[in-house]
Amino acid sequence: MLDTIIKNGLIATESGVLPAGQSIGISDGKISVIGYDILEGPETKVIDAQGAYITPGGVDSHVHLAQRNAPTGDNWETGTRSAVAGGTTTVLAFASQTKEMESLFPVLEDYHNKSREQCYCDYGFHFILTHPTKAILNDELPVIAKQEGITSVKLYMTYELYKLSDRQLLETMLACQSLGLTTMIHAENSDIIEFLIQGLERNGHTDPFFHAIAGPKIAEDEASYRAIRLAELVGAPVLLVHVSSDGAMKHIRDAQTRLLPIHAETCPHYLFLLSERLKAHEHGAFHGAKGVCSPPLRHHVEDLEGLWNGIANDTFTVFSSDHAPTKYDHPQGKKAGIINGIPKFSKIPKGIPGIETRLSLLFSESEGCLPPSQARLSLERFVQLTSGNPARLYGLTSKGAIIPGLDADLVIWHPQNQGERIVSQNNLHHDVDYTPFEGMRVRNWPRFTILRGEVVWNADENRVTGVKGFGKYLKRDSGRVLVGKLGRQPAGMIEGERDLWRPKTVVQ
Numbered sequence: 478m479l480d481t482i483i484k485n486g487l488i489a490t491e492s493g494v495l496p497a498g499q500s501i502g503i504s505d506g507k508i509s510v511i512g513y514d515i516l517e518g519p520e521t522k523v524i525d526a527q528g529a530y531i532t533p534g535g536v537d538s539h540v541h542l543a544q545r546n547a548p549t550g551d552n553w554e555t556g557t558r559s560a561v562a563g564g565t566t567t568v569l570a571f572a573s574q575t576k577e578m579e580s581l582f583p584v585l586e587d588y589h590n591k592s593r594e595q596c597y598c599d600y601g602f603h604f605i606l607t608h609p610t611k612a613i614l615n616d617e618l619p620v621i622a623k624q625e626g627i628t629s630v631k632l633y634m635t636y637e638l639y640k641l642s643d644r645q646l647l648e649t650m651l652a653c654q655s656l657g658l659t660t661m662i663h664a665e666n667s668d669i670i671e672f673l674i675q676g677l678e679r680n681g682h683t684d685p686f687f688h689a690i691a692g693p694k695i696a697e698d699e700a701s702y703r704a705i706r707l708a709e710l711v712g713a714p715v716l717l718v719h720v721s722s723d724g725a726m727k728h729i730r731d732a733q734t735r736l737l738p739i740h741a742e743t744c745p746h747y748l749f750l751l752s753e754r755l756k757a758h759e760h761g762a763f764h765g766a767k768g769v770c771s772p773p774l775r776h777h778v779e780d781l782e783g784l785w786n787g788i789a790n791d792t793f794t795v796f797s798s799d800h801a802p803t804k805y806d807h808p809q810g811k812k813a814g815i816i817n818g819i820p821k822f823s824k825i826p827k828g829i830p831g832i833e834t835r836l837s838l839l840f841s842e843s844e845g846c847l848p849p850s851q852a853r854l855s856l857e858r859f860v861q862l863t864s865g866n867p868a869r870l871y872g873l874t875s876k877g878a879i880i881p882g883l884d885a886d887l888v889i890w891h892p893q894n895q896g897e898r899i900v901s902q903n904n905l906h907h908d909v910d911y912t913p914f915e916g917m918r919v920r921n922w923p924r925f926t927i928l929r930g931e932v933v934w935n936a937d938e939n940r941v942t943g944v945k946g947f948g949k950y951l952k953r954d955s956g957r958v959l960v961g962k963l964g965r966q967p968a969g970m971i972e973g974e975r976d977l978w979r980p981k982t983v984v985q
């Protein structure tokens with residue numbers, strides 16, 4: 478017998494909206510049937526979607542929660558509570574190695590301990606590798622992939638505490654490729670940024686705004702190109718995270734045209750916000766710190782437009798929040814950037830919150846809210862970017878689509894022309910003291926969020942109805958390459974060239 482039936486909705490999938498009149502039947506937390514005239518039993522709960530769109534529960538594949546090196550803001554409880562209130566039912570957050578750690582296992586245990594029984598939505602980990610030793614690459618990663626289902630790592634090309642050399646990037650990408658892991662890359666040229674910071678500080682330019690000058694598009698462009706070429710050399714699939722510039726996008730697009738498995742992610746702030754907010758005059762200069770993220774917000778409306786094109790034309794594979802929940806008014810939060818009473822942009826923790834607003838902001842611009850002639854993206858693209866693609870790319874096999882047999886993770890939106898909201902810190906559920914999207918109007922907001930058949934957010938009652946601890950840890954499979962082809966060799970390589978230098982011992 479069905480536990481729940483959702484009636485009268487418009488079911489939005491990656492290949493279009495299903496003909497009206499179909500219902501979704503749920504049993505044991507799974508979608509069990511989709512169709513007309515589904516019979517309900519005496520105990521079946523019926524949810525009336527009232528003609529509104531139903532999309533898959535959001536998969537946010539880039540969030541930071543209770544990360545060791547980011548001591549303020551959301552933990553797993555508050556971060557996942559905020560997620561479900563915004564329609565997200567699965568998050569992938571980072572377990573971060575620090576440079577002195579010779580083994581990943583204590584890190585893993587630490588993150589499990591902090592997240593176990595704490596979560597409102599389902600969750601998994603990526604690993605940030607800052608010190609990829611031979612033992613970690615050869616001995617630990619295979620175990621972590623197989624036993625823990627962690628099938629992606631993030632590598633940094635910038636930040637003293639995180640960055641890897643090109644040599645380390647190559648070795649790690651190669652190891653990941655041979656294990657079927659996806660490598661995520663933070664691509665910014667570290668030396669350019671350090672050089673500019675030094676010059677700006679020497680000239681007394683230390684307000685938050687100068688963060689946007691210290692991380693120009695050229696720094697992202699160069700590093701993105703380098704990351705793509707390194708990946709191409711070893712034949713590894715890569716996802717460039719938080720892409721913010723047209724130059725980086727062009728390199729990605731070019732690589733995809735050449736059928737390389739190069740994926741890209743962008744985030745709400747790069748579509749909606751400009752660097753001018755780092756000035757935040759009306760509240761005093763330091764409030765601009767609330768807009769400090771890396772890569773920085775860009776200067777021009779054309780920059781936003783360029784990224785919107787990438788959303789519409791498939792350059793981007795996933796759309797994630799990059800929720801980095803650093804509080805503003807906290808000595809270790811954004812205010813760590815005030816040194817002896819003087820603002821110092823280079824010391825401001827980087828990153829901004831957005832786990833709860835991600836879906837609504839994008840949905841607002843889609844055909845879910847606007848006629849096709851005005852929408853920036855189709856409803857199909859919305860579903861791909863926010864749930865289908867991240868689920869496939871990161872090996873979340875039970876998530877990301879409205880298909881019988883998968884988890885019943887759903888968002889029921891408000892009926893058309895209802896559900897409009899002004900984004901406000903007062904209405905959000907995170908443990909951060911601001912939202913960079915304050916005052917923005919969204920055209921719709923999730924009315925119900927459903928996780929494995931349970932209503933976990935109910936906007937009619939304006940409350941999170943799920944329970945802490947219902948969210949479970951997800952072991953993932955190897956992700957699927959979604960663009961390009963695996964292992965293509967660069968033009969000019971001879972047949973079998975990689976085998977001449979590839980270690981014989983790497984796992985295949």
Ligand code: DUC
Binds near residue numbers: 663718799827828
């Ligand atoms: N990288 C992230 O992924 N998030 C926040 C800041 C950063 O540098």
Ligand code: ZN
Binds near residue numbers: 663718719771
């Ligand atoms: Zn990053």
Ligand code: ZN
Binds near residue numbers: 698699702724728
């Ligand atoms: Zn370039």
Ligand code: ZN
Binds near residue numbers: 539540799801
């Ligand atoms: Zn991030």
